[in-house]
Amino acid sequence: MLMDPTLGRVIERWRDGDRDAFEEVVDRYGLQLLRTARLILRDQALAEDAIQETFLKAWQRIGSLRDEDPGPWLTRIAMNESISTYRRRHRFQALTERFGRLGGGKVEVSTEARLDLAQALDRLTAEQRAAVALHYYQDLSVEDTARLLKVPVDTMKSRLKTALRRLRELTGSDEALA
Template sequence: MEKLYRQWIDKHQDQVWSLALYLMRDRAEAEDICQEAFTRLWQHRDTMNDGKAGPWLKRVTRNLCLDRLRGRRDEIAAGENDLFDELNPESVFEQGNRTQRLQELVAALKEPYRSLVVLRDIQQHSYRQVAEITGLSQPQVKTYLHRARHALRKQWSEHDDE
């Protein structure tokens, strides 16, 4: 069973890491999330179906991220500190780095849009896989993904006009 667990980690760690990093926008927190997700995988290894390990692991990762982000939002509502900085389009433009700009625009998307863009457009999962990971129906995935892409195009063009 340990060998199979190691295979699951080797196969999915890059996508789990990238999902956590995109959602959290902080390397240390993404590392914590990944560690927690892989710990949970270990705890469920005896009951895990080999074909379901990947989607299950990504769903757990996404949920852990969303839980942590909700906690941040609660702190902000309580006035403790502002953890969500607004995008600074001037600094992104000055950097001249289109990739960085796009990453920030994706990071600024609300859920579930951000997760859908990461899972479908960046990690190249099928619509079926994205639906399984997020718990949404395929039509919902397609609709929300269309809205997310529209918002990204709009934000991108607004920044070009400045």
């Protein structure tokens, strides 16, 4: 993605180690990244930790940013940080999810226990939430979402479809379609 010339100058200053320029980048992209991380991590403090790490890594790795808008590059780092933060903090939950998948098990939700969307999002995996956040919150195409999360497009289509089906089940919306 091409950069506007003003942003290009800010990035050049950042490449030269100008901390003020870097803080301008933090101001420009920080809020959107923090909001996306919070959608994935479901926790403000964890999201702030992930975004702190994102920007510290970005500061150190400016050499790997090509001559392009830093937005997608920062988003990719933020998504990796968010997912790995979630995995670190929810190892046990991740383990049970994995065993559930291996055994073909599926947690059934009774009609009485229908959840609202926020609770249903809590039940998705971090990878599914990252896909949902980028596609439905940041309005990225399936192709761009797949590129940012470094998975094939078909995998992303399948992940989004699975996430959506799960959200419908959990909220009872699938019955309305039947």
